[in-house]
Amino acid sequence: MAINGIESLIYGVPDVQEVGRFFDDFGLVRDPEQPSEGLAFTLPEGSHVVIRHRDDPALVSSQIEGDGVREVIWGVDGQSALERLARGLASDRELTWDSDGTVHFIADFGVPMGLRVFAKKPVVSAPDPVNAPGLTRRLNHHRKWRRRAYPKVINHVVFATPDYEAGYRFMRDRLNFRLSDSQAGYGKYVRADGTTSHHSILLLNANAPVPGMTGKLSFHHANFGVEDMALSSC
Ligand SMILES: [Fe+2]
Numbered sequence: 001m002a003i004n005g006i007e008s009l010i011y012g013v014p015d016v017q018e019v020g021r022f023f024d025d026f027g028l029v030r031d032p033e034q035p036s037e038g039l040a041f042t043l044p045e046g047s048h049v050v051i052r053h054r055d056d057p058a059l060v061s062s063q064i065e066g067d068g069v070r071e072v073i074w075g076v077d078g079q080s081a082l083e084r085l086a087r088g089l090a091s092d093r094e095l096t097w098d099s100d101g102t103v104h105f106i107a108d109f110g111v112p113m114g115l116r117v118f119a120k121k122p123v124v125s126a127p128d129p130v131n132a133p134g135l136t137r138r139l140n141h142h143r144k145w146r147r148r149a150y151p152k153v154i155n156h157v158v159f160a161t162p163d164y165e166a167g168y169r170f171m172r173d174r175l176n177f178r179l180s181d182s183q184a185g186y187g188k189y190v191r192a193d194g195t196t197s198h199h200s201i202l203l204l205n206a207n208a209p210v211p212g213m214t215g216k217l218s219f220h221h222a223n224f225g226v227e228d229m230a231l232s233s234c
Pocket of ligand 1: 221222223
């Protein structure tokens, strides 16, 4: 086990303040100390959402078309595992190291990624006992009314890429991801070796005959986990 999930999603957007308000409404909590450029949010599990202007030079330049997530930082459960993964990646690509020990690289399918030691915090949930699959005791009971959701974890991120099969092979062979599901002609659902999520990343076929596919590398969505059955994506 090494990669234990998404440590940070770094977005590039046209209007930082507007997107910040969106994530406020979405239920994320802003960090008490904000970066000098852009915005930062931290989820209860300790993962982060970072918002930068699309022209911020701090964003890694890449082939990703359009706005959205521009870099994925994967959490690693220890320094030795991080160094082992970095050694393997260094055989055929350039790595950039930050002073905090984060290493950055570009995946074969063009998405900027990083690895950072991630002490993921356990998240406590109290799902509604009368509103879960298969439960019949909800008969004649009121369900728990929720005024709003507060995301607790980042579950997965999705990119459309012209060669999604090659993208899958990169995630499998270089970062030890495992295949969860394959949707012929449409995408590969793969999970990090240290997670119990169905998938940590979905690589969609950018040439699939479905709405939103442009044939180019682009961000599609990220998925956040909340208290119980409901899931939220943006
Ligand atoms: Fe999703």
